[in-house]
Amino acid sequence: MTRPLRIGYLPLTDAALLHVASVNGFDREEGLTFTLHRETSWANLRDKLAYGFYDAAHMLAPAVLASALGLEGFRAPMIGAAALGLDGNAVSVSPALAEAIAGDPPSSARKLAALWTAGAKPLRFAHVFPWSMHHYQLLLWLRLGGVARDAVSLTVTPPSLAPASIEAGVIDGFCAGAPWNTFSQQRGASRILFPCAALMRNCPEKVLAFPRGAAEADPDVPKAAARALRRAALWGEQNRADLPRIVAQALTPDLPESAVRPALDADWLRLDAAATGLSALQADFLLALLAFAGQATFDAASQTVAREAFWSSEQAPPAPHLLGQTYAGGPLETFPPSA
Amino acid sequence: MxxxxxxxxxxxxxxxxxxxxxxxxxxxxxxxxxxxxxxxxxxxxxxxxxxxxxxxxxxxxxxxxxxxxxxxxxxxxxxxxxxxxxxxxxxxxxxxxxxxxxxxxxxxxxxxxxxxxxxxxxxxxxxxxxxxELQAAKDQLADRKAIDQAKALVIKAKKISEEQAYSMMRKVAMNEGKKIADVARAILTAAELLR
Missing domain, CATH: 3.40.190 (D-Maltodextrin-Binding Protein; domain 2)
Structure with missing residues (x-):
């Protein structure tokens, strides 16, 4: 007898391990049966998880912390049981802008700052949700170049609309997860400026989230799901040729295989077993990013809540790096560090 | 108000x-x-x-x-x-x-x-x-079309009347616990294969 687990996900390569676990039966070997439901927005995943339409969800790691900290405006705290990978995001910009500012994160940000003249129309960059690594990565990048506040405006654009939004001149660039950067680049709408791993490494962007109440009432279920994901990742390490096939099959209703495969081959996205763990240090790092964005305060009380929201794994994941420096804990008081 | x-x-x-x-x-x-x-x-x-x-x-x-x-x-x-x-x-x-x-x-x-x-x-x-309701109406229309086409094939192959062809198909459907439209589709698939 296995226990059914209804899981919502978005069509992204970091939904891969959920599909691998299900296709290969790692869920059933851990006493669960995953049924995977494709969704269309992070808001839907959050709401359907909160109202019991799903048992678990593919979720933005910072959104889990935001819900635990009570920032959502309604009480539906989530916990993260496992990371669904590390470092899948990239920043893409229009071909014209790419021409003008190409370079690593610090140099492209400096060129961007120099490009803008006071009074000009602000450049518009899109991320995916108020609480997302995508949002913080854009903020950190802009800060690196000392880009003026008036020079840019940030908005949310669903990644599926990003290519058309760039073509229509509605946005100048976006930060999205894989494979949307590849997809948009193949269409000729944008160019990948840099993978976010050039800015920060070992960063959990998505986790498998459960409602906190249900998870605490029956902690064996999230733990079993985390084991199934870890096994899926181990399988992926040993079957590199088969992994893209499973992921491409799972995502092709929304995305062509020609976009999924190169995105999976990109050397920054990590779906290995070590990448599925969560740690207190990661919780601190994400809290520091929420605080950097002005969404939360980095204090002892918030730190406790954040750490409780990330269920630490026995095998600790790699420590986050920011601009090549290992994150040692605490708030990001000064950024960039040299400034 | x-x-x-x-x-x-x-x-x-x-x-x-x-x-x-x-x-x-x-x-x-x-x-x-x-x-x-x-x-x-x-x-x-x-x-x-x-x-x-x-x-x-x-x-x-x-x-x-x-x-x-x-x-x-x-x-x-x-x-x-x-x-x-x-x-x-x-x-x-x-x-x-x-x-x-x-x-x-x-x-x-x-x-x-x-x-x-x-x-x-x-x-x-x-x-x-x-x-x-719209989908149901569409399905019904498609079923009717399949039944008519299959019936025409049976009439031609067995040289029987329209009524006989229909009652043959209905009998098969009843015996196999299927919808008559599904039997009709099976006939059409088989006919396509044997053509």
Whole structure:
């Protein structure tokens, strides 16, 4: 007898391990049966998880912390049981802008700052949700170049609309997860400026989230799901040729295989077993990013809540790096560090 | 009493569903209802309309755009899930079930929000029923076509009357516990193979 687990996900390569676990039966070997439901927005995943339409969800790691900290405006705290990978995001910009500012994160940000003249129309960059690594990565990048506040405006654009939004001149660039950067680049709408791993490494962007109440009432279920994901990742390490096939099959209703495969081959996205763990240090790092964005305060009380929201794994994941420096804990008081 | 001055935006790419909902809101006395059916630059469009309430279909990826907007506009608007006390849980469940979600400017009376959400839920459900009926009618038409084609093949192959052909097919269907349309499709597939 296995226990059914209804899981919502978005069509992204970091939904891969959920599909691998299900296709290969790692869920059933851990006493669960995953049924995977494709969704269309992070808001839907959050709401359907909160109202019991799903048992678990593919979720933005910072959104889990935001819900635990009570920032959502309604009480539906989530916990993260496992990371669904590390470092899948990239920043893409229009071909014209790419021409003008190409370079690593610090140099492209400096060129961007120099490009803008006071009074000009602000450049518009899109991320995916108020609480997302995508949002913080854009903020950190802009800060690196000392880009003026008036020079840019940030908005949310669903990644599926990003290519058309760039073509229509509605946005100048976006930060999205894989494979949307590849997809948009193949269409000729944008160019990948840099993978976010050039800015920060070992960063959990998505986790498998459960409602906190249900998870605490029956902690064996999230733990079993985390084991199934870890096994899926181990399988992926040993079957590199088969992994893209499973992921491409799972995502092709929304995305062509020609976009999924190169995105999976990109050397920054990590779906290995070590990448599925969560740690207190990661919780601190994400809290520091929420605080950097002005969404939360980095204090002892918030730190406790954040750490409780990330269920630490026995095998600790790699420590986050920011601009090549290992994150040692605490708030990001000064950024960039040299400034 | 409905507030006639309330500005409501329906964000829905499905024109039929949007018009069913707009009619429902008008019947409830809301005249300032705008439908948005394309989603490039939704943020700018919505800012220009300055609505008190946005109703958006749950399958719309642009829900996430609204999530951001309600937080940068100085927290003066919130998702309707905000109102989730015990008495609202049923309303929100019904809304998710029906596939609609609402974003509301802060300060709007709870009862007023509830009325509009109720109208939205019932109109979305009415649309879903309509679509099911339409699909059923389409399926029926396709079944009829398959049965007629299969019948013609049986008449030709066995040199029997139309009535005999039909009763043969019905008998097979009954014996195998299938629909006669499925038997007809099996005949068509077999005929295609043997051609």
């Amino acid at each position: 409905p507030d006639k001055e309330l500005r409501i935006v329906i964000a829905d790419p499905n024109p039929l569903r949007a018009s069913i909902l707009r009619d429902g809101l008008r019947e409830a006395g809301h005249v300032h209802v705008t439908v948005i059916d394309t989603f490039l630059d939704l943020e700018t469009r919505l800012c220009a309309l300055n609505p008190d309430m946005v109703l958006i279909d749950l399958e719309n990826p642009s829900r996430d755009v609204l999530e951001q907007m309600i937080r940068i506009s100085g927290a003066d608007a919130r998702p309707v899930a905000m109102f989730a006390d015990a008495s609202d849980a049923a309303m929100i469940n019904a809304a998710i079930d029906a596939g609609v979600s609402a974003y509301v400017v802060d300060g709007l009376k709870k009862e007023r929000v509830r009325t509009i959400v109720d109208v939205s839920v019932s109109r979305f459900n009415a649309f879903a029923r309509l679509r099911e």
